[in-house]
Amino acid sequence: MKFQGTDQYVATDDLKLAVNAALKLQRPLLVKGEPGTGKTMLAEQVSEALGMPLLQWHIKSTTKAQQGLYEYDAVSRLRDSQLGEEKVKDIHNYIVKGTLWQAFEADQQVALLIDEIDKADIEFPNDLLRELDRMEFYCYETRQLIKAKHRPLVIITSNNEKDLPDAFLRRCFFHYIRFPDAAVMKQIVEVHFPHIKQDLLTAAIRHFYEVRNLPGLKKKPSTSELIDWLKLLVAEEIPAEALQSKDEKVSVPPLVGALLKNEQDLSLFEKLVYMARHNR
Numbered sequence: 001m002k003f004q005g006t007d008q009y010v011a012t013d014d015l016k017l018a019v020n021a022a023l024k025l026q027r028p029l030l031v032k033g034e035p036g037t038g039k040t041m042l043a044e045q046v047s048e049a050l051g052m053p054l055l056q057w058h059i060k061s062t063t064k065a066q067q068g069l070y071e072y073d074a075v076s077r078l079r080d081s082q083l084g085e086e087k088v089k090d091i092h093n094y095i096v097k098g099t100l101w102q103a104f105e106a107d108q109q110v111a112l113l114i115d116e117i118d119k120a121d122i123e124f125p126n127d128l129l130r131e132l133d134r135m136e137f138y139c140y141e142t143r144q145l146i147k148a149k150h151r152p153l154v155i156i157t158s159n160n161e162k163d164l165p166d167a168f169l170r171r172c173f174f175h176y177i178r179f180p181d182a183a184v185m186k187q188i189v190e191v192h193f194p195h196i197k198q199d200l201l202t203a204a205i206r207h208f209y210e211v212r213n214l215p216g217l218k219k220k221p222s223t224s225e226l227i228d229w230l231k232l233l234v235a236e237e238i239p240a241e242a243l244q245s246k247d248e249k250v251s252v253p254p255l256v257g258a259l260l261k262n263e264q265d266l267s268l269f270e271k272l273v274y275m276a277r278h279n280r
Contacts, residue, residue, distance in 0.1 A: 032157075055152075069137050126168060193230060225258060
């Protein structure tokens with residue numbers, strides 16, 4: 001079983017190697033990179049390409065590791081006991097299975113996405129070490145040892161907002177998705193817009209990298225924002241000429257609000273354009 005990429009996802013050779021290495025080593029694949037570089041989509045495409053069901057656990061700042069295993073709904077059991085419900089006698093009725101439990105008990109190998117793990121507190125990754133290493137955990141309320149029927153392919157994403165513990169990193173195969181260059185970006189865009197006019201695509205990508213490479217930007221535009229911008233350009237039938245300045249100077253492109261998401265960056269870009277215009 002090997003991942004060779006899909007028609008819907010442009011995967012570089014080193015990314016394919018990373019996925020297949022994680023499969024071979026039976027270790028979680030930790031994928032880092034800027035927001036919008038396709039980390040979450042990677043898990044979706046890998047599961048589709050390998051014929052694995054995909055389970056997703058999206059991490060928030062308040063997420064606790066225990067929630068991925070299970071939660072005991074004591075409040076519902078207390079309420080049902082007051083109402084004289086028959087099901088209150090069986091504690092299993094009040095165990096809410098988490099994403100890891102679902103992955104462990106699946107009848108076939110699944111892909112498990114733990115998305116944006118760096119959003120949680122620093123102890124979150126350490127709290128999952130044993131479960132991800134041994135592929136088992138104990139449910140104290142039901143006195144069950146839950147073991148994985150099939151070891152899932154675990155894909156963990158991080159936006160690199162905080163450092164992860166060394167003990168956790170040792171158990172993962174690591175890959176950093178570098179921001180694509182113009183040639184790879186062209187391939188990515190053509191997946192989403194197979195019939196886009198080449199002159200519009202060329203001009204849009206040139207403008208995109210001009211904006212992205214501007215020093216001092218608070219938030220650089222990502223691949224997903226380029227896709228959104230092109231979607232607007234195509235929908236509004238903006239011609240390529242509108243993106244091209246006659247004197248080859250930097251200019252403010254139409255619908256730039258799809259690329260720049262705060263007033264500081266927009267102001268910085270407008271100042272650059274003004275300076276370029278007056279330094280001819």
